[in-house]
Amino acid sequence: MLATFLILMTTTPSASAEEPATAEVAPPSFSGTWVLDHAASDDLDAVLEAQGVPGWQRKLVAELDVSLTIWDEGDRLRLRTVTVVRTNEAELVLDGVVHEIRGDQGKRDVTAVREDDGSVRITATDPKGKKPLVEIRRALAEEGAVLRQTIEVRPDDGPPLRASQVYRRSS
Secondary structure (H helix, E strand, C coil), X not given: CCCXXXXXXXXXXXXXCCCCCCCCCCCCCCCEEEEECXXXXXXXXXXHHXXXXXXXXXXXXXXXXXXEEEEECCCEEEEEEECCCCEEEXXXXXXXXXXXXXXXXXXXXXXXEECCXXXXXXXXXXXXXXXXXXXXXXXXXXXCCEEEEEEEEECCCCCCEEEEEEEEECC
């Protein structure tokens, strides 16, 4: 029921000859298998409704157990989302370019950035302008044991709507 989105990784410039060399710290890796923690997550109903997801699908999403496997390969991100209903897979190039991605809710133009703190910000818009802007921010917490995903939808006719999902690393 939820579309898969693009993630971008940027690199840190190397130190100049005049500056003392500093060890580059690799961004945190999102690689692993993550399981949705319903009890620690917000209700997604309003966020999904604002995106035009029908009521029966929103109810189903609220009940589904979700397993998300991510392979963070530097310039590519591979994702596999598994529920009892179906499995979605995507391979995304992490190049900072707007890409058209087809997901459960149709086509989206997607751009993403890895922030200096290692979090990932994904922005998706409907190329036809029929659905609102969606921003997803993913960040690791608790020494990489938790993936927090915050979803914000900006409808044309109201204030932004936000909900957070918490995934726990299972492997």
